[in-house]
Amino acid sequence: xxxxxxxxxLVLTLVLVFVLLMGIRLVMLLMRREGxxxxxxxxxxxxxxxxxxxxxxxxxxxxxxxxxxxxxxxALNLLHRTIMDHIPVAVAVLDFxxxxxxxxxxxxxxxxxxSIKGQSLGTISDTLNGQWLEMRSLGEQSKSGVPLYIDxxxxxxxxxxxxxxxLQFLFTMQDRTRFHALEEQVRLKRELALMGEMASGITHEVxxxxxxxxxxxxxxxxxxxxxxxxxxxLEVDHLLxxxxxxxxxxxxxxxxxxxxxxREWFAELVDHWQGHEWGERVSFPADSELAGEVRxxxxxxxxxxxxxxxxxLEAVAGAGDGDRAPSxxxxxxxxxxxxxxxIGVEDRGPGFAKNVTGKVFVPFxxxxxxxxxxxxxxxxxxxxxxxxxLEVREGxxxxxxxxxxxxxx
Numbered sequence: 001x002x003x004x005x006x007x008x009x010l011v012l013t014l015v016l017v018f019v020l021l022m023g024i025r026l027v028m029l030l031m032r033r034e035g036x037x038x039x040x041x042x043x044x045x046x047x048x049x050x051x052x053x054x055x056x057x058x059x060x061x062x063x064x065x066x067x068x069x070x071x072x073x074x075a076l077n078l079l080h081r082t083i084m085d086h087i088p089v090a091v092a093v094l095d096f097x098x099x100x101x102x103x104x105x106x107x108x109x110x111x112x113x114x115s116i117k118g119q120s121l122g123t124i125s126d127t128l129n130g131q132w133l134e135m136r137s138l139g140e141q142s143k144s145g146v147p148l149y150i151d152x153x154x155x156x157x158x159x160x161x162x163x164x165x166x167l168q169f170l171f172t173m174q175d176r177t178r179f180h181a182l183e184e185q186v187r188l189k190r191e192l193a194l195m196g197e198m199a200s201g202i203t204h205e206v207x208x209x210x211x212x213x214x215x216x217x218x219x220x221x222x223x224x225x226x227x228x229x230x231x232x233x234l235e236v237d238h239l240l241x242x243x244x245x246x247x248x249x250x251x252x253x254x255x256x257x258x259x260x261x262x263r264e265w266f267a268e269l270v271d272h273w274q275g276h277e278w279g280e281r282v283s284f285p286a287d288s289e290l291a292g293e294v295r296x297x298x299x300x301x302x303x304x305x306x307x308x309x310x311x312x313l314e315a316v317a318g319a320g321d322g323d324r325a326p327s328x329x330x331x332x333x334x335x336x337x338x339x340x341x342x343i344g345v346e347d348r349g350p351g352f353a354k355n356v357t358g359k360v361f362v363p364f365x366x367x368x369x370x371x372x373x374x375x376x377x378x379x380x381x382x383x384x385x386x387x388x389x390l391e392v393r394e395g396x397x398x399x400x401x402x403x404x405x406x407x408x409x
Contacts, residue, residue: 090173093164098122098129101168110173112151121171125150128159132171135161145180156180208310209235212275219275231275255297255385262290262334262341265298269305278313283328290334294341294404296386301404304379304390305332305343308400311375312347315398319350331397340388340406346399352392360392376400 090107092100098121108114111124122129127148135143141161148155156177162170212235216228266284273279294301312330328348335342352360360376380390383402393399 088174090175092116092121092171092173094121094132094169094171096167096169098132107173110150110155110157110175128173131159132161132169135159136169144176206239208306209239211277212272215275215277215279228275231271235272235275255300255382257295258298259293259295260298260301261293263287265294265302266290266332269302272302272306273309278317278329281313281316281327281329282309283331285332285334292334292336292341295406296404297382300382301386301402304382304402305345307375307379308345308402312345312349312398315347315349336406338406341404343402343404344393344399345402346397348397351396351398 087104088106090110091102091104092107093102095101100116100119100121103116108116111128113124116124120129121132125148127146131143131146134140143159146157146159148157154177155175156179158174158176160170160172162172164170213232216232216235220228270284273282276282309330309332316329330345330347333344333346335344376390383390383404386404388402388404391401391403393401
């Protein structure tokens with residue numbers, strides 16, 4: 001730096017210091033004029049007091065936060081106890097040795113004890129102790145239908161076991177005694193309904209065959225006893241086979257599968273209806289239309305077709321339309337495509353009543369005065385068991401179509 005610049009810099013520095021001092025003095029004069037206290041240095045004692053005051057405030061805040069956390073935890077525990085005491089599940093926490101660490105009110109009530117905390121589950125109930133040990137050893141998470149006797153009273157309980165941290169286990173128990181009793185009642189009603197279903201279905205078929213037998217007996221008065229006796233025997237054999245097949249179907253057994261040539265099968269149907277009082281009113285397909293075959297249980301499928309034919313005949317006769325109807329009250333037709341065989345049964349009756357439309361397959365729904373409402377229900381059930389279906393076509397003539405798949409495994 002040049003020696004000529006030093007005096008200049010020195011002068012500038014002095015000027016700046018002077019300006020700064022004058023500025024400070026001016027600020028102090030203004031503060032005095034406005035009545036504001038002048039800043040001063042705080043003593044060591046004042047700094048110490050301030051520090052202690054801040055520390056005390058911090059400790060108070062920490063204590064207040066701790067009290068709030070404690071109150072929140074107590075409220076949460078209260079909520080937990082309230083929930084555990086009011087849920088409809090008996091809950092207990094067990095350690096690895098089966099000692100009760102916690103039990104809610106329902107658990108105590110179920111076992112009819114006042115307190116079991118710290119006690120072994122085996123001292124309260126040998127059955128429960130054995131069940132929980134078995135579930136723990138097998139890794140089972142639930143077990144239903146466990147019989148339990150409390151004060152000599154039988155109970156049915158559902159148990160669950162969930163492993164918790166620190167070798168503890170959540171053990172729950174639900175009283176299913178009433179539910180089990182209801183299940184038994186439902187099962188009994190189902191069995192009774194099945195018995196009624198079987199009886200009604202058998203009655204329907206017996207009624208059909210008895211009509212044929214009755215017609216054959218009347219024909220015997222006019223001779224040809226041997227032929228009519230043979231037809232009656234065939235009807236009796238058919239009934240025996242039907243009862244056997246129907247029993248298997250109602251019990252859920254698989255249907256018998258056999259190849260049934262249509263021409264042979266329809267020859268049996270024609271022979272059957274020749275002995276019926278309305279047999280001449282049934283029109284069957286010509287032999288030329290029966291070149292195919294179906295696969296299934298011959299007895300059950302025969303039952304379906306005969307049931308549909310009888311329904312159609314009764315519909316025409318019951319409506320008093322027999323005289324106005326063409327000679328064929330009921331007509332059977334056959335159609336097929338590469339996937340299925342269709343057998344249609346159409347009648348010239350008035351059709352289904354309005355209160356029955358849409359519910360023809362519902363059990364016990366019928367428009368007949370003496371009907372059971374189970375004939376079509378059984379027929380549809382048999383068709384479903386064959387992998388097919390029973391269709392009701394809208395409009396007149398009333399037509400029901402049996403759909404039978406050609407590939408029935």
